[in-house]
Amino acid sequence: MDHLELWKAIKEILRSQITEGFTFNNFVESLTPLMVTTSNNTTMLYLTTTSDEVAEAWKGQASPYFTSFVTAAMQSTMNLYGTPTFVQPVVQFIAAQPKPTVSEQSSATVATNAATPKFSVSSTTLNPEFRFDTFVSSDPNLEAYSVAQAVAKDPGKQWNPLMIYGGVGLGKTHLMQAIGNAVLEANPSARVKFITTETFINDFTEALRKSQDAVEQFKREYRSVDLLLVDDIQFLADKAKIQEEFFNTFNAVTEVNHQIVMTSDKLPRDIKGIEDRLVSRFSMGYSANITKPDLPTKVAILRNKAEQEDLQIPNDVIDEIAASVDTNVRELEGVFNQVVGKLRFSPEPMTVDTARNILDSLNFKRQRTVTIEMIQEEVAKYFDVTVADIIGKKRNKEIVMPRQIAMYLSRDITQESLPQIGRSFGGKDHTTVMHASDKIVNLIAEDTTLIRQIQELRENLSNS
Numbered sequence: 001m002d003h004l005e006l007w008k009a010i011k012e013i014l015r016s017q018i019t020e021g022f023t024f025n026n027f028v029e030s031l032t033p034l035m036v037t038t039s040n041n042t043t044m045l046y047l048t049t050t051s052d053e054v055a056e057a058w059k060g061q062a063s064p065y066f067t068s069f070v071t072a073a074m075q076s077t078m079n080l081y082g083t084p085t086f087v088q089p090v091v092q093f094i095a096a097q098p099k100p101t102v103s104e105q106s107s108a109t110v111a112t113n114a115a116t117p118k119f120s121v122s123s124t125t126l127n128p129e130f131r132f133d134t135f136v137s138s139d140p141n142l143e144a145y146s147v148a149q150a151v152a153k154d155p156g157k158q159w160n161p162l163m164i165y166g167g168v169g170l171g172k173t174h175l176m177q178a179i180g181n182a183v184l185e186a187n188p189s190a191r192v193k194f195i196t197t198e199t200f201i202n203d204f205t206e207a208l209r210k211s212q213d214a215v216e217q218f219k220r221e222y223r224s225v226d227l228l229l230v231d232d233i234q235f236l237a238d239k240a241k242i243q244e245e246f247f248n249t250f251n252a253v254t255e256v257n258h259q260i261v262m263t264s265d266k267l268p269r270d271i272k273g274i275e276d277r278l279v280s281r282f283s284m285g286y287s288a289n290i291t292k293p294d295l296p297t298k299v300a301i302l303r304n305k306a307e308q309e310d311l312q313i314p315n316d317v318i319d320e321i322a323a324s325v326d327t328n329v330r331e332l333e334g335v336f337n338q339v340v341g342k343l344r345f346s347p348e349p350m351t352v353d354t355a356r357n358i359l360d361s362l363n364f365k366r367q368r369t370v371t372i373e374m375i376q377e378e379v380a381k382y383f384d385v386t387v388a389d390i391i392g393k394k395r396n397k398e399i400v401m402p403r404q405i406a407m408y409l410s411r412d413i414t415q416e417s418l419p420q421i422g423r424s425f426g427g428k429d430h431t432t433v434m435h436a437s438d439k440i441v442n443l444i445a446e447d448t449t450l451i452r453q454i455q456e457l458r459e460n461l462s463n464s
């Protein structure tokens with residue numbers, strides 16, 4: 001969908017509904033469309049405003065304009081694309097840039113004329129919602145949360161660089177930008193630059209293509225920062241020339257004790273195609289892992305979200321959604337938006353049963369808590385051995401493999417620690433569990449029978 005086209009169509013419908021000229025001009029016409037995103041079947045139209053009052057009026061589903069907007073969007077998407085789509089508005093406040101004074105304007109013009117603009121590096125802004133106070137901290141992310149706060153308090157002093165790593169949609173970018181927002185709040189004139197690795201690559205490639213002047217400008221802009229935030233550095237892999245430039249940028253920033261924060265989907269040493277000298281630089285500071293949220297964290301995230309958006313959602317509905325989505329926080333939020341959106345337009349009351357029906361239609365089953373004992377029983381049944389064999393000491397092949405699979409699944413599915421898993425397997429050492437599960441991970445890469453077996457075991461465990 002094109003955000004400009006969509007907003008134009010929605011606006012026209014709203015114009016005919018909102019009769020008072022002042023309200024329309026101030027609360028609708030004054031908005032600027034930014035982008036439209038669709039993730040996990042939730043479509044959002046992002047709009048910006050330079051007025052606090054307007055942003056406040058559009059906040060959450062309690063906004064007086066929310067229902068009109070959603071209805072107008074359904075009609076517009078039907079007219080434009082042939083299918084009505086549920087689109088949510090997200091209105092963000094962006095402070096107006098002070099207008100340049102006449103003398104600034106003229107000197108800018110002179111400078112521009114003299115240098116003839118050829119190249120400018122991308123500027124990216126921080127998401128104002130990504131703050132420490134909107135981030136739910138709990139066991140799976142406590143280490144990352146604490147070190148991020150320490151870095152925000154004293155950038156460039158300790159933990160430099162900070163690397164936040166973990167799976168997709170678990171809050172790495174949120175936490176990294178929270179550092180940027182906190183630094184700017186403490187010192188509004190701090191030079192904070194947030195970029196994705198893709199932007200770095202594009203800017204550098206573009207500068208190289210343009211001219212030596214452009215390369216110099218690139219260097220100046222990337223190196224003269226107090227805080228450099230770089231998202232998704234795994235995308236540097238296998239790009240030698242870019243890595244060299246990144247290495248130089250990294251050195252220039254850290255040499256003067258300015259701070260770098262990076263995110264990645266895994267530890268740099270585990271990313272194939274990253275030069276050793278970069279891996280070693282990245283490991284100089286602190287690497288903090290974020291893992292999948294547990295149930296209490298998921299519930300807390302959704303309650304927080306409901307509160308921030310001023311939504312009255314019963315706690316048992318929130319619990320049901322949290323227990324049904326076991327992938328990542330982004331998906332959790334997407335499903336939450338969808339269920340809440342559908343419940344709003346449903347004639348049925350907002351109960352856990354209606355939520356359950358919607359979750360079923362979206363294919364989200366409630367996750368049962370799978371225990372180590374359940375895994376041992378299921379694996380024993382599947383491979384036709386006994387649970388005593390699985391937790392025992394016999395070393396014959398028919399038993400060792402199922403035992404290793406059971407350890408791997410226990411590590412992957414349950415929240416138990418390695419020592420606890422070892423204890424549940426007849427008092428084995430945690431290194432035995434680690435070795436067993438690493439072995440299965442390696443075998444999965446090349447053994448299709450094993451992939452099928454593990455898939456079937458997972459399905460049995462979630463259905464039993």
Ligand SMILES: Nc1ncnc2c1ncn2[C@@H]1O[C@H](COP(=O)(O)OP(=O)(O)OP(=O)(O)O)[C@@H](O)[C@H]1O
Nearest residue numbers: 134135136167168169170171172173174301329330
């Ligand atoms: N602990 C948390 N508390 C509140 N919101 C969270 C938390 N973790 C993640 N989120 C929210 O989940 C969404 C996805 O988070 P984010 O974009 O930071 O993930 P990511 O790890 O950077 O993902 P990717 O690897 O795809 O870039 C965001 O809307 C973020 O605000």
